Structures are given as structure tokens and as C-alpha cells.
Amino acid sequence: MFATAPIVWAAAVPVVAAASDLQYALTEVAAAFTRSSGRSVKLTFGSSGNFVRQIMQGAPFELFFSADEAYVRDLDERRLTLDRGALYAVGRLALFVPNGSPVRADAQLNDVAAALEDGRLRKIAIANPEHAPYGRAARAVLMKKGLWQKAQGHLVMGENISQAAQFAASGSAETGLLAYSLVISARMAKAGTHVLVPADWHDPLRQRMVLLNGAGDTARLFYAFAQSAPARTLFEKYGFTLPATGH
Amino acid sequence: MDWPALLLSLKLSAWTVVWLLPLGIVVARQIAWREFPGRAWVEAAVALPLVLPPTVLGYYLLSVFGGASPIGQAWQSAFGRPLAFSFEGLLLASILFNIPFAVQPMQRAFQAIPDEVREAAWCSGMSHWRTFCTIEFPLAWPGIVSALVLTFAHTMGEFGVVLMMGGNIPGETQTIAIAIYDRVQAFDERGAATMSSLLLAFSLVAIGVVYMFANRIGRRRG
Numbered sequence: 001m002f003a004t005a006p007i008v009w010a011a012a013v014p015v016v017a018a019a020s021d022l023q024y025a026l027t028e029v030a031a032a033f034t035r036s037s038g039r040s041v042k043l044t045f046g047s048s049g050n051f052v053r054q055i056m057q058g059a060p061f062e063l064f065f066s067a068d069e070a071y072v073r074d075l076d077e078r079r080l081t082l083d084r085g086a087l088y089a090v091g092r093l094a095l096f097v098p099n100g101s102p103v104r105a106d107a108q109l110n111d112v113a114a115a116l117e118d119g120r121l122r123k124i125a126i127a128n129p130e131h132a133p134y135g136r137a138a139r140a141v142l143m144k145k146g147l148w149q150k151a152q153g154h155l156v157m158g159e160n161i162s163q164a165a166q167f168a169a170s171g172s173a174e175t176g177l178l179a180y181s182l183v184i185s186a187r188m189a190k191a192g193t194h195v196l197v198p199a200d201w202h203d204p205l206r207q208r209m210v211l212l213n214g215a216g217d218t219a220r221l222f223y224a225f226a227q228s229a230p231a232r233t234l235f236e237k238y239g240f241t242l243p244a245t246g247h
Numbered sequence: 248m249d250w251p252a253l254l255l256s257l258k259l260s261a262w263t264v265v266w267l268l269p270l271g272i273v274v275a276r277q278i279a280w281r282e283f284p285g286r287a288w289v290e291a292a293v294a295l296p297l298v299l300p301p302t303v304l305g306y307y308l309l310s311v312f313g314g315a316s317p318i319g320q321a322w323q324s325a326f327g328r329p330l331a332f333s334f335e336g337l338l339l340a341s342i343l344f345n346i347p348f349a350v351q352p353m354q355r356a357f358q359a360i361p362d363e364v365r366e367a368a369w370c371s372g373m374s375h376w377r378t379f380c381t382i383e384f385p386l387a388w389p390g391i392v393s394a395l396v397l398t399f400a401h402t403m404g405e406f407g408v409v410l411m412m413g414g415n416i417p418g419e420t421q422t423i424a425i426a427i428y429d430r431v432q433a434f435d436e437r438g439a440a441t442m443s444s445l446l447l448a449f450s451l452v453a454i455g456v457v458y459m460f461a462n463r464i465g466r467r468r469g
Contacts, residue, residue: 015416023433042417045432054414058314058329061416162432169434187434 013040014219019067020045020162021091021179025238033225039218047160049131055080061212062219068133069208085210088226089240092180093137098192101174105195109145112175116150124151125167125176127158133205134161138177140202181238248441251418252426260402263341264395267349271394275353297347301407308340308412332414340412341402348397356390389460400453
């Protein structure tokens with residue numbers, strides 16, 4: 001009746017859903033995993049909130065790297081996970097300014113505030129705070145600085161943080177509040193400059209991963225690998241702060 | 248170039264065409280020739296996906312076939328895997344979404360066959376089935392081919408419904424249109440450019456074929 005024979009639930013090559021701030025870091029972690037174990041995983045990147053909705057609707061992911069541990073708690077309460085998962089990294093928010101933009105990058109967002117006043121700043125790229133943790137962090141930072149109201153009408157919202165980064169890196173927005181792990185990648189470093197935003201201006205982006213019901217051997221091995229020294233080195237390389245232990 | 252995504256799109260398009268060929272012919276003939284109460288509403292329902300935002304269809308499909316729905320749960324217990332976020336779910340969405348692209352050109356082709364031609368066939372003792380095979384189908388086939396080409400091409404390019412109903416799962420529901428979206432987000436300009444130009448060329452050729460056949464019907468009418 002259909003084109004494909006039913007695939008066994010725990011597939012040989014598991015699909016891993018990952019927050020899009022991991023676009024570069026996790027791709028390297030997965031490559032290192034394949035080199036050391038001979039097994040591979042399929043990565044799909046998106047906003048954590050969307051993945052949670054899809055997992056609740058039965059999406060066949062075996063492992064979920066969330067950018068926010070609250071999402072993992074939600075899934076755990078609905079008994080969709082094997083356990084409470086492990087903290088694997090803490091993310092940072094950065095202010096990114098593309099080459100040729102009339103705005104300067106400073107950690108206190110002083111020039112962003114001035115540029116909003118004098119009209120130099122037309123668009124600020126952020127992720128959608130409704131379902132993207134980095135979007136919520138960006139909103140908190142703008143509120144802390146008293147700019148949230150003024151920024152209305154100037155915000156362009158990416159469906160996830162990768163799309164927001166795309167808006168800013170292409171110069172379509174004069175600046176963006178983005179994941180540090182994305183702006184220090186080779187591609188984005190070429191496209192503009194960045195500065196870290198003070199970490200205490202927003203709730204910490206405590207990123208938790210969790211094995212989902214039906215996770216197979218390969219997904220479990222990858223989960224363990226993501227907590228090993230080689231993986232931690234790669235997360236560090238992309239600007240993540242590492243937790244002391246996994247819990 | 249993301250070959251698995253391209254192959255998946257081709258497979259999805261081919262299966263959509265396989266399902267909509269018989270379904271489309273049955274529905275198109277009914278609407279083309281039969282008068283029945285509420286025909287206007289049937290035609291409206293057929294045309295609906297043309298004007299409906301793909302997200303609306305995606306929303307309803309997820310509500311009706313998602314993991315939390317009775318149908319979704321029945322599917323899950325029968326086949327051991329969810330209908331949403333699977334190739335089968337994507338195929339179902341694709342069939343529904345392509346109904347107007349399949350039915351409307353076929354309907355116009357059947358309508359273009361004069362009633363006298365079919366009546367003459369019946370008068371000379373041909374069964375309805377034989378009339379269909381030897382008279383109707385050969386006369387309508389340019390319209391049927393247009394319908395199938397349009398359906399195939401439209402499935403290749405479909406984005407919104409696929410993203411909502413299929414998620415973005417490599418090898419399972421990541422079609423080429425979704426892969427392009429993904430490549431852009433990953434700053435892979437070259438990948439996005441290659442796949443986009445391929446889809447552009449493919450779509451142009453498909454539409455060109457449709458117009459060639461449409462002109463052929465037009466000439467016969469005139």
C-alpha cells in the first residue's frame with residue numbers, strides 16, 4: 001500500500017533533534033562520534049519549543065538536545081523521556097553586528113539604544129521568544145536595558161536562532177541578539193563583529209539533553225559520547241560554558 | 248547537493264501521482280458530466296487547497312492525524328509508528344493538497360469531449376468501460392498528462408504542509424524544499440544555490456510541458 005516498509009521504531013541511524021544554536025558544535029560532535037564508534041546519527045536542527053510540540057505529537061526522535069532545560073522537564077512530566085536527562089552546556093547570548101552596519105557592538109548595548117533613538121537602527125534580529133529560548137533571553141536583555149517597548153516595530157523574528165542569525169549575517173538587519181555559539185563560527189565571524197552580553201541580564205541558558213522513549217543503542221551511545229571529554233572540548237570551542245557534572 | 252532529499256521528493260511526487268491518477272479521473276468525470284444537488288460545493292471543496300494557506304491544512308492534518316488524535320493513535324497501535332512525521336503522513340497530506348491540481352485539468356479535458364461523441368459510442372453498443380478506454384481517455388489524455396505533471400511539480404515544491412506534517416527529519420520527511428530552507432539557515436550558500444537552481448529548472452520544464460498540452464487541447468477545440 002505504501003512506498004516504504006514499516007521501519008523498526010529504534011532505527012539503526014537514530015534521528016537527533018537539536019536546538020539550532022548547536023548547528024556547528026553538534027555537527028562536529030557527531031562527526032567525532034562517527035570516527036570513534038563507526039556509528040552515525042541524523043541531526044535535525046530547529047527551535048526547542050517546536051521540537052517539544054513535535055515530540056508530543058509523536059515525532060520519531062530518539063534524543064533531544066534542548067536549549068532550555070524547562071522543555072525537558074515538560075517532556076519528562078508527560079512521560080515521554082527515559083529519565084530527566086543531563087545538562088550538557090550553558091549557552092551565552094551575544095550582540096552581533098554585520099559588516100557595514102551603522103551600529104557598533106558594545107556589551108552594554110549603549111550604541112543599540114542610541115541607534116534606536118536616532119533612527120540608524122531599523123531592524124534587530126532575534127529568535128521568536130514564543131518557542132525559542134534564545135529569543136526569550138534576547139527579550140530579557142532588551143527589557144533589562146529598557147529597550148523592549150522601543151524595539152517593537154524593529155524586531156525581525158527568526159523561527160529559530162539560526163534563522164535570526166541568517167537575517168543579521170546577510171545584513172538584512174543592522175544587528176542581532178544571537179547565540180554566541182553561532183557568531184563565533186567561521187562563517188559568521190567573517191560576516192561581522194560580536195560581543196558577549198552580560199550573562200546576568202537574562203536567565204541562564206541551561207541546555208539539557210534527554211533520551212526519548214524508544215531510544216536505541218546508537219542514541220544511547222551518542223548521549224554518553226556528548227558527555228565525554230572529546231565532546232566537551234568541542235562544546236567549549238563553540239563558546240559554551242560546561243557544567244561540572246551532568247546533573 | 249542533498250541527494251537523499253531529492254530522492255525523497257521524487258518518491259513523494261511519484262506516489263502522489265499514482266494515487267491521484269485514478270482518484271482524480273473518478274472525481275473529474277463526476278463533476279464534468281453529472282448534475283447533482285450541491286455540485287457547486289463539491290467543486291468548491293476540490294478547489295479549496297488552492298486558496299487555503301498550507302499552514303491551515305497542516306494544522307488540521309496534525310489535529311486529525313497527530314499522535315494525540317484517535318486516528319493517530321489507531322495508526323500508531325496498528326503500525327507501531329506515528330502517522331505524523333512519517334513518509335505515509337506526508338503522502339496523505341500531499342494527496343489532499345494536490346486534489347485541485349489533479350482534478351481541475353482532468354475536469355476541463357472531460358468537459359471538452361462533446362456529449363454526442365459519447366452517445367454515439369453507447370448507441371453503437373459499447374459498454375461504459377469500453378467507451379472510457381477507447382473514446383474518453385484518448386480524447387482527455389492531454390488534460391490528464393497536464394494534471395499529473397502539475398501534481399508532480401507542485402509536490403516537489405510544497406513547503407508549508409510538509410514542514411508542519413512532516414517535521415524536518417533527514418531521510419524520512421526532509422524533502423528538497425525543506426533541505427533548501429535548512430541549507431540557508433546553516434549558511435550553506437552553495438548547497439542552497441545548487442538545489443534552488445535545480446528546482447527552478449525543473450519547475451519551468453514542468454510548466455512548459457503543461458502549456459504544450461494545453462495548447463494542443465485549445466487547437467482541437469478551435
